[in-house]
Amino acid sequence: MTSEPPAQPMTIGELSRRTQVTVKALRTYTDWGLIYTAGRSPANYRLYDTDALWCVRLIGELRSLGLTLAEIRDLLSTYADNGERALGPSLAERLRTARARIDSKIADLEKTRRRIDAFEATHQAELAHGSGPGLLADDPRRCTRCA
Template sequence: MTVGDLSRQTGVTVKALREYTDLGLIYTLGRSPANYRLYDTDALWCVRFIGELRGLGLTVAEIRDLTTAYLDSPDRPVGSHLAELLHRSRERLRQRITAQQQILDRIDEFETEHQHHLEEGDLCWAGDPRCEA
């Protein structure tokens, strides 16, 4: 199948599939006479697996690291390596949640502090020349 066929079957953009191929995450069978990349059905599994790992928050670089570890030592299990990558992903997510919660807290504080002005529509920022009269 061509990269377009693979894209249609997986819902992944052609651009992303080309990137995955260039990074060695998906292998091609070579090229067609018209110079299109050709893939077999194994590529479907690879794309779905990449999607699963991306859905767990792993970066493309981490997925590449995991596949490299597997390819370098196919007889060694990669479970502990994957566990470490999942731990990193979890920590990144917790940090993002904390940052977003801080923004929500600042919104709450601002609304509480300026509730009267927000309701009346007359909120002026310090130094705003439109509010000086």
């Protein structure tokens, strides 16, 4: 029976290259306890094992679903405390929260679009042909005189 030697630990730079995640983000993930180091090199570089690859990809997937790092940390903490049986309901709750956050942002963006539409409709001639009395009724240089 042959056993494979353990994989060589990766530096944070190698983990970054392999996952396409910035070193800064990886440091944040480590500092937040989302990924763990396998220790330090003699030169004091953080070292990671292959489990870190899976963790970074999971974090990326959860971030792409709109979860914040704090929500991911809480989710992974729930998983660590209760195992897989608690993961589904916890993830579902966090996804509902992320959806609500996204819906709120969409509503805000739609309001901004309506304000742009109204402004363009009101100032159509000025926008097409240059400034007019309705676009900038006051002298715009007044702002620079106060500075």
